[in-house]
Amino acid sequence: xxxRMAMNWSEIDFDWNQVRAFLATVEEGSLSGAARALxxxxxxxxxxxxxxxxxxxxxxxxxxxxxxxxxxSGAAILEAVQEMGSAAARISVVAAGQNDSVAGRVxxxxxxxxAIHIMPDILRKIRDKAPEIEIELIVTNDISDLLxxxxxxxxxxxxxxxxxxxxxxxxxxxARFYAxxxxxxxxxxxxxxxxxxxxxxxxxxxxxxxxxxxxRRGLQISAGTIQxxxxxxxxxxxxxxxxxxVGLMSEDMAEDRRGLRRILEDEPTLPVDMWLVTHRDVxxxxxxxxxxxxxxxxxxx
Amino acid sequence: xxxRMAMNWSEIDFDWNQVRAFLATVEEGSLSGAARALxxxxxxxxxxxxxxxxxxxxxxxxxxxxxxxxxxSGAAILEAVQEMGSAAARISVVAAGQNDSVAGRVxxxxxxxxAIHIMPDILRKIRDKAPEIEIELIVTNDISDLLxxxxxxxxxxxxxxxxxxxxxxxxxxxARFYAxxxxxxxxxxxxxxxxxxxxxxxxxxxxxxxxxxxxRRGLQISAGTIQxxxxxxxxxxxxxxxxxxVGLMSEDMAEDRRGLRRILEDEPTLPVDMWLVTHRDVxxxxxxxxxxxxxxxxxxx
DNA sequence: TGTGCGCCAAACAAAATTGCATGGATTTTT
DNA sequence: AAAAATCCATGCAATTTTGTTTGGCGCACA
Numbered sequence: 001x002x003x004r005m006a007m008n009w010s011e012i013d014f015d016w017n018q019v020r021a022f023l024a025t026v027e028e029g030s031l032s033g034a035a036r037a038l039x040x041x042x043x044x045x046x047x048x049x050x051x052x053x054x055x056x057x058x059x060x061x062x063x064x065x066x067x068x069x070x071x072x073s074g075a076a077i078l079e080a081v082q083e084m085g086s087a088a089a090r091i092s093v094v095a096a097g098q099n100d101s102v103a104g105r106v107x108x109x110x111x112x113x114x115a116i117h118i119m120p121d122i123l124r125k126i127r128d129k130a131p132e133i134e135i136e137l138i139v140t141n142d143i144s145d146l147l148x149x150x151x152x153x154x155x156x157x158x159x160x161x162x163x164x165x166x167x168x169x170x171x172x173x174x175a176r177f178y179a180x181x182x183x184x185x186x187x188x189x190x191x192x193x194x195x196x197x198x199x200x201x202x203x204x205x206x207x208x209x210x211x212x213x214x215x216r217r218g219l220q221i222s223a224g225t226i227q228x229x230x231x232x233x234x235x236x237x238x239x240x241x242x243x244x245x246v247g248l249m250s251e252d253m254a255e256d257r258r259g260l261r262r263i264l265e266d267e268p269t270l271p272v273d274m275w276l277v278t279h280r281d282v283x284x285x286x287x288x289x290x291x292x293x294x295x296x297x298x299x300x301x
Numbered sequence: 302x303x304x305r306m307a308m309n310w311s312e313i314d315f316d317w318n319q320v321r322a323f324l325a326t327v328e329e330g331s332l333s334g335a336a337r338a339l340x341x342x343x344x345x346x347x348x349x350x351x352x353x354x355x356x357x358x359x360x361x362x363x364x365x366x367x368x369x370x371x372x373x374s375g376a377a378i379l380e381a382v383q384e385m386g387s388a389a390a391r392i393s394v395v396a397a398g399q400n401d402s403v404a405g406r407v408x409x410x411x412x413x414x415x416a417i418h419i420m421p422d423i424l425r426k427i428r429d430k431a432p433e434i435e436i437e438l439i440v441t442n443d444i445s446d447l448l449x450x451x452x453x454x455x456x457x458x459x460x461x462x463x464x465x466x467x468x469x470x471x472x473x474x475x476a477r478f479y480a481x482x483x484x485x486x487x488x489x490x491x492x493x494x495x496x497x498x499x500x501x502x503x504x505x506x507x508x509x510x511x512x513x514x515x516x517r518r519g520l521q522i523s524a525g526t527i528q529x530x531x532x533x534x535x536x537x538x539x540x541x542x543x544x545x546x547v548g549l550m551s552e553d554m555a556e557d558r559r560g561l562r563r564i565l566e567d568e569p570t571l572p573v574d575m576w577l578v579t580h581r582d583v584x585x586x587x588x589x590x591x592x593x594x595x596x597x598x599x600x601x602x
Numbered sequence: 603t604g605t606g607c608g609c610c611a612a613a614c615a616a617a618a619t620t621g622c623a624t625g626g627a628t629t630t631t632t
Numbered sequence: 633a634a635a636a637a638t639c640c641a642t643g644c645a646a647t648t649t650t651g652t653t654t655g656g657c658g659c660a661c662a
Contacts, residue, residue, distance in 0.1 A: 016317035016389060024310060032639060037310045041621055048619095056396035063640070073399040087385035088317060091378050095357035096376035104358070133466050281377075292662065297329040333609060346649055364610075458613065 014055040016084075021048035022060060023085050026078060030068060089148045091120040092279075096149065097284040103132035106291045109151035111236045115139045117253050122298045130290055141204075141231050146279045152288050153295065154277045167277040170299040174251050178260045182243040193264050197222065200245035202236050203229030214248075217270055274299065309427060313355035317385075324386045327371060327379060401444075403556035407592045410439040410452035413535045419555050423599045427592060434588050453589050454596065455574045467580040471600040475552050476571040479561045493567050498523065500547035503537050504530030505595040518571055575600065 024034035025045060035042040037092045053060050062073035070078070102105055110119060114138055123135060138151050146154055160167040172245055177196070179189075188235050203210040208225035214221050222247040230236045240247035241259060254260060276295055326346060335345040345387045354361050356577055361375035371379070411420060416438055424436060439452050442492045463470040478497070480490075492499040504511045508527035515522050529545055540559060541548035555561060558582035579589065 016321050016385075016388075019389070019392065020317050030639065043622085043642080044620055054419065056393070057587055058396045068640085073396070076399050077392050077395045080395055080556050084385050084388035084392065087318070087381050088315075090381040091320065091385065092315070092357070094342075094378045094381055095359045095374070099358045112441055118427065156579050175387065177544050247644070331609065342651055343610075350647085369610090530625085539637085 014052060018048045018052035018111050019081055019084055020088075021045045022052055022074075025049055025068065025073070026081075039216065046049065048145070056242055057104050063274055067101045069123055076178050086148075093147070093149050094281045096152065096224055097279070098289070099280040100286045101129060102130060102287050102290065103134075103202075104287050105134045106288055106289070107136040107138055107151040108145075108295075109138040109140060109154040111141050111155070112139050112213065112232055113156055113237075113250075113253055113295070115167065118299075122295065125298060126291060126294050128293060133287055133291065136293070142231060146277060146282075149279070149282070152278060152282050152285075154293060155295075156275045156277050157273055157298075159273070159275055160277045164280050166276040166280055167276055168281065168296060169273060170276050170296060171186070171274040173272045173274070175248050175272045176254065176259070176262055178240060178254050179246040179263050180241050180243045181259050181261060183240075183246070184261055184263070186243070189261070189263055191264065196246065200227050201225045202239045202245040202247040203234055204236055204248075205229060205231060214270075216298055219270065225232055255277055308398065315353060319349040319353035319356065320382055320385055321389075322346045323375075325351055326350055326362070326369065327375070327382075331369065348416075352514065369532050379536060405433075405438055405588055406486070407454065407589055408437040408439055408452040409592070410441060410455040411594075412456070412536075413440050413533055414551075414554055415456055416440045417535060418557055423596065426599060427595050431591055432469065432504045434592065436592070443536070453579060454593055455578045456596075456600075457573055457578050460574070460576055463580045466578055466580060468576040469597060470574060471577050471597060472575040474573045474575070477550050477552055477555065477563055478547050478574045479541065479550050479555050479558070479567045480547040480564050481542050481544045482516045482560050482562060484541075484547070485562055487544070490562070491564055494565055497565055499526065501528045503540045503548045504544040505534055505537055505549075506532060514542070515571075 021034060021044075023040070024037050028034045028037050031046045033040045035045045037245055038045065040216060049060065056077070058073040058077075059071055060077075061068040062071055108119075119137060123137070126133060126135060143154070143156055143158075145164065156167070159169070177188075179199075187199060190199065196255075203226040206215070207223040210226060210229065211221050213225040222298065228236075228239050231237070237247060237249070237257070239245065240249075241257070243258065246263060248270070254262070276292065276299065278288065278292060285290065305538075313551075321337070323336060324330055325338050329335045329338050331344045332347045332350070336346045339346065345404075350361065357378075359374040359378075360372055361378075362369040363372055409420075427434060427436060457468070459469070467526060480488075488500060491500065502522065505529040506514070508524040508599070510526060510531060512522050512524040529537075529540050531540070538548060538550070540546065541550075544560070547564060549571070550558075555563070577593065577600065579593060
């Protein structure tokens with residue numbers, strides 16, 4: 001019995017893997033790039049795309065010397081192709097959630113500072129409690145996309161807004177300003193914000209973006225004071241330690257740092273939230289649930 | 302920020318065709334039924350579903366003697382799978398709309414010699430592969446103007462320089478000198494260029510233009526030896542066959558000619574290139590692309 | 603209870619796909 | 633302006649996938 005309307009199979013007799021090759025090619029911009037992304041070879045991707053063109057009776061790319069250019073026909077089907085891709089990603093997410101084996105891989109996405117200062121101890125605990133779980137630590141300072149299953153669990157600093165994601169606030173710390181001893185020896189140790197406003201500052205993002213973000217939290221900083229910055233927070237902190245400027249840092253992480261001193265005693269408190277986030281569908285997996293619980297316990301205030 | 306999120310390919314490493322097999326199995330109720338619907342065989346569908354189960358790490362069906370029963374995990378991914386299927390169907394529909402029907406006219410511009418000696422066989426092949434395509438053969442010895450859409454595809458002997466045109470070199474032959482048996486009986490068969498320089502020659506262009514062109518290619522010919530000429534190459538060749546003079550001709554075309562003999566064994570080789578040329582914009586058209594591909598295959602060395 | 607029918611699983615031969623190596627072409631770099 | 637780096641196409645060998653055939657199992661029906 002067919003509870004649903006039966007599919008018209010003759011309409012989709014083309015090879016679905018060829019669609020995947022096409023999508024990868026569009027996203028990567030070249031056949032070679034698509035091959036790298038898919039873990040196959042350029043001739044294979046090229047032939048699959050050609051076969052799709054022939055199967056659909058449309059030419060999708062114009063071979064233009066270096067690289068390919070999407071034809072109008074290619075652009076026309078692109079939206080449906082992308083939807084097919086995101087449905088495939090959802091299959092992966094849901095299937096991962098259905099997998100109730102404890103043994104297997106769990107991917108956790110964290111910032112580099114977390115990876116260096118906090119995760120090692122937690123990973124040891126995970127190994128003790130569940131040695132058959134294999135952890136992939138994805139280190140990125142971008143928010144990684146749980147919807148596409150780049151990671152199973154992520155630690156973010158903002159509450160997730162997507163309805164498919166569930167987040168649990170695990171800790172709220174405070175960020176403060178720090179500088180190296182050498183820096184203080186040279187510039188003095190400012191106690192009040194007013195004294196510090198001309199000191200060079202190390203940023204974690206482009207100066208204007210960082211100034212805007214701080215302003216949103218009630219701290220007026222001129223973008224001009226940010227001379228150096230790096231999205232890699234540990235690199236930014238190396239700059240602070242080298243005495244290149246003052247830096248803003250979560251309190252509990254700064255404790256470990258040697259040669260750093262807190263400055264600005266009257267600064268407004270900058271709350272730093274921490275959220276443990278996962279996908280509603282993968283959370284049902286026993287293995288992921290186990291890791292989730294360990295993280296939640298260990299990261300509790 | 303990336304508004305266009307790239308796909309996470311490493312996690313979507315399962316075979317998309319396996320998803321199709323799973324969907325067909327669910328909708329048809331059995332592996333055999335799915336095989337019938339997909340136009341394949343039951344073992345194939347069975348193996349694809351098994352491979353999907355292994356790839357996702359989840360069991361999708363309960364093998365229950367006669368027939369299969371969906372497991373909870375199978376039911377969980379079903380929605381996303383169906384969405385993938387409907388996206389696939391949409392691709393097919395959109396592509397069909399984009400598919401400018403293959404029926405229609407394609408104009409090919411060729412020289413008269415090509416039209417007579419080479420095109421007939423190729424036209425037969427085009428008719429076999431795509432009977433609904435109507436071919437107009439534009440016979441001209443001028444470089445026909447693709448930019449003005451006099452023709453959709455042209456065969457030229459020089460590489461196109463215009464950026465709007467794309468050309469593909471398909472063959473490089475050699476031109477040699479030939480004369481009719483009657484001519485040789487009367488004038489002898491010159492073996493060296495020096496012996497021939499006073500023999501009457503049939504031209505394909507105005508004597509001085511032809512002499513200049515040959516000089517550019519390293520062959521010194523006096524314009525005065527060209528007594529008769531015609532831009533219509535086949536007319537010029539009728540003159541050669543009638544014994545009015547010697548003629549220069551592409552080797553592969555001369556082979557077919559009866560009553561002609563090659564002369565001048567020490568002549569410098571005159572390369573004759575052949576380029577398939579079309580306009581960038583029309584190349585995306587399905588039927589023109591089809592004809593292009595046939596021409597390219599058939600004219601390959 | 604025996605028989606027929608439909609379905610899934612397994613073994614082996616055939617076919618299709620893939621990967622590798624290479625060549626041609628174009629853009630970027632030095 | 634030459635050289636390096638990419639990128640796509642193609643020929644050929646190897647692997648993978650598919651098709652064919654056969655056998656086992658459960659269910660329906662006489």
